[in-house]
Amino acid sequence: MNPTIELPIEATSALKKLRPQWQIDAVSDVELLPGGYTNDNYSLTYQRAEYVLRIVRSPPVPIDRAFEKRLLSGPIALLTAPVVAFLLPEGHMLTRKVAGPLLIDARPDRTRIAQFLARLHLRIPMLGRRYDLVQTIGRDLRAATQLGETAPPWFAKELESLTRAALQIRPCHNDLNPWNVIVSAADPGRWCTLDWEFAGDNDPLFDLICVAEGLGWSIDETDELIDLYLEQIESSRAPTTPQRRTIRKAFFLREYAWALAQLAAGNRRAEIEAQLQRAGDALKALNG
Amino acid sequence: MRHAFDGTLELARSLADLATVFDMTGFSLSASRERVDSSEPGLALESRAVSRGVYAISGSVDDQLLDPHDVLSRLAMALDADGIRFALRLRDARGDVLVTYESDH
Numbered sequence: 001m002n003p004t005i006e007l008p009i010e011a012t013s014a015l016k017k018l019r020p021q022w023q024i025d026a027v028s029d030v031e032l033l034p035g036g037y038t039n040d041n042y043s044l045t046y047q048r049a050e051y052v053l054r055i056v057r058s059p060p061v062p063i064d065r066a067f068e069k070r071l072l073s074g075p076i077a078l079l080t081a082p083v084v085a086f087l088l089p090e091g092h093m094l095t096r097k098v099a100g101p102l103l104i105d106a107r108p109d110r111t112r113i114a115q116f117l118a119r120l121h122l123r124i125p126m127l128g129r130r131y132d133l134v135q136t137i138g139r140d141l142r143a144a145t146q147l148g149e150t151a152p153p154w155f156a157k158e159l160e161s162l163t164r165a166a167l168q169i170r171p172c173h174n175d176l177n178p179w180n181v182i183v184s185a186a187d188p189g190r191w192c193t194l195d196w197e198f199a200g201d202n203d204p205l206f207d208l209i210c211v212a213e214g215l216g217w218s219i220d221e222t223d224e225l226i227d228l229y230l231e232q233i234e235s236s237r238a239p240t241t242p243q244r245r246t247i248r249k250a251f252f253l254r255e256y257a258w259a260l261a262q263l264a265a266g267n268r269r270a271e272i273e274a275q276l277q278r279a280g281d282a283l284k285a286l287n288g
Numbered sequence: 289m290r291h292a293f294d295g296t297l298e299l300a301r302s303l304a305d306l307a308t309v310f311d312m313t314g315f316s317l318s319a320s321r322e323r324v325d326s327s328e329p330g331l332a333l334e335s336r337a338v339s340r341g342v343y344a345i346s347g348s349v350d351d352q353l354l355d356p357h358d359v360l361s362r363l364a365m366a367l368d369a370d371g372i373r374f375a376l377r378l379r380d381a382r383g384d385v386l387v388t389y390e391s392d393h
Contacts, residue, residue, distance in 0.1 A: 021289075021352055049329035049353045073358060078365050082314045084355050096354070098314060190311060 100184035114228035116188035131200030149264035364389035
């Protein structure tokens with residue numbers, strides 16, 4: 001449990017806009033939730049009901065919040081927490097709090113995680129938006145450069161070699177780290193998935209690698225997850241080892257570029273510094 | 289303010305089998321052979337059998353705590369995903385229908 005705090009002024013102001021009918025004095029049990037790198041998330045109680053308030057910080061690369069709002073109230077509503085209010089253009093949001101441990105804490109076995117991923121991918125409808133890894137990495141790098149942080153030469157070389165990361169395209173989450181999944185039910189098909197701001201069509205193996213890397217799994221464990229997933233989703237696809245490693249490399253390139261852009265924009269959290277270091281080390285290790 | 293809603297469900301099975309559907313909505317709803325119940329703050333829900341396999345449901349959403357349109361929309365999506373025939377109507381303070389959700393089947 002996190003310590004109870006007073007809701008900061010910026011969050012109070014956003015909450016007043018999100019719920020003008022609330023008596024703000026009656027909001028209680030405010031806690032800052034861990035794990036938000038670019039947003040501040042607070043759990044709070046109002047009239048015996050529990051909520052999560054997301055306060056968005058301005059990102060170095062703009063996020064289409066109108067798209068996210070449409071997504072949350074429509075096609076993927078049942079895959080995520082009930083939305084109570086969403087503020088445009090800021091992206092501040094109030095949702096009901098979903099009970100259950102985070103995937104990072106629950107640590108279910110690989111088969112259940114494969115079931116979750118397969119069910120999730122089967123249930124996300126066509127999104128009408130592509131999440132192109134090369135373009136996304138390029139955008140983050142440009143934002144970082146404009147803000148005075150340039151990627152080292154070895155990074156540019158690695159990125160050049162990433163000509164075509166996605167080999168099969170389907171609707172994906174694209175930020176599926178284990179802090180974004182609540183193990184809210186016994187059935188993995190009904191776990192709750194948060195933070196859909198990067199959702200778009202991509203190679204589904206990218207989501208698997210996000211989960212596996214977040215859980216600190218080895219390459220062998222990740223390969224086992226991929227095999228279990230392909231079995232669950234009844235796919236005839238048989239990605240080769242080089243194809244799997246290409247997606248893994250794309251993941252680390254994305255993580256590195258994203259962290260570089262965040263740091264350049266002044267978001268100098270220790271976790272983001274650590275992500276930059278970790279992704280850089282992983283990319284160097286991939287080349288022996 | 290509380291927003292009333294009502295509607296019908298047509299089931300080829302027991303009301304208790306709706307437990308999974310209600311679970312999908314993300315709200316604390318439960319179903320037994322005879323009735324549905326809500327322990328979700330801000331959401332009241334009840335049912336009664338009208339004829340064999342047909343249930344009338346009614347309830348209300350407190351807009352202080354929940355978005356009434358979101359609640360009805362989630363209920364409708366969950367029922368639709370399970371292939372259940374239904375109609376749900378959200379009403380305004382005067383009792384006029386604000387929006388109707390109906391199954392695609």
